[in-house]
Amino acid sequence: MRIRGLLNLKDTLLCGQAFRWRKRDGAFYGVVEGNVIKIYETRRGNIYLESSGKFNYRHYFRLDDPLDRIYERINTDIYMEQVIRLYYGMRLLRQPPFETMISYIISIASNIPRISRTVEEIARNYGEEIEFEERTYYSFPTAGELAGVGENELRKMGLGFRAAYVVEAVKALTSGKLDLETLRYTSYPVAKKILMSIKGIGDKVADCILLFSLDKLSAYPVDRWVRRVTGELYFGGKNPTSLQIHRWAEDYFGEYAGYAQQYLFHYWRTGR
């Protein structure tokens, strides 16, 4: 089916917010909520989507986010003007919360190619098989499907010290101590505090989970790249603390700070 609405497909899928999209033969393939998704853009600029099952693409691609209003709010200076022009139509995604949580725990002190590889490996080992166009794909497992997996088993997959954190997170969910969907309706600061009470989820990972899966668009995740770009452009080359950056972003970008963050991150990491 055809997707209508402003959407910069390539940058949305490859800006580092999601880890399971691959480009092959001119199309992007990914697995979302147990569905294989194929999505491609024609030379005319029309975007078409096929999927192995029922898939709410408007929901996943956040097509209801008012991009024009968002741009108006975060187009605060010449730098933002430039990255908006560069990635015009790039959207945040509304990703599945559990997969997002585990992916960003795995992302700790790692790099995007390696994160992608590891996430794929977890899906292959613990997810469900899905056949699509004569290939086999794997869903990302549920918390229940990861419940019995021990730290050592995860370490063998190359998770290193992150393995213990993944075990902690899964335990919090399966024990009922944490419910991710509830956080969608909880205020940003409270939801962040709840996530950070889990060992292995700190300031940055909590913000990523909230921004990329739980609708907290004011979250401004501060990693090494964002610290650099923010310090360089807005703190006169100094190296501000996370707290300083958070306070500044809340004031400077407001309710859509997370969009600004992703544009700056993408630019600083790949676009210069």
Next chain:
DNA sequence: GACCAGGTCATCA
């Protein structure tokens, strides 16, 4: 073969 990576935690001043 260094150096770095979408950090977090414990510890100490």
Next chain:
DNA sequence: TGATGACATGGT
């Protein structure tokens, strides 16, 4: 609060 080192391992 803020600084520092340990934690594992792969990418470049």
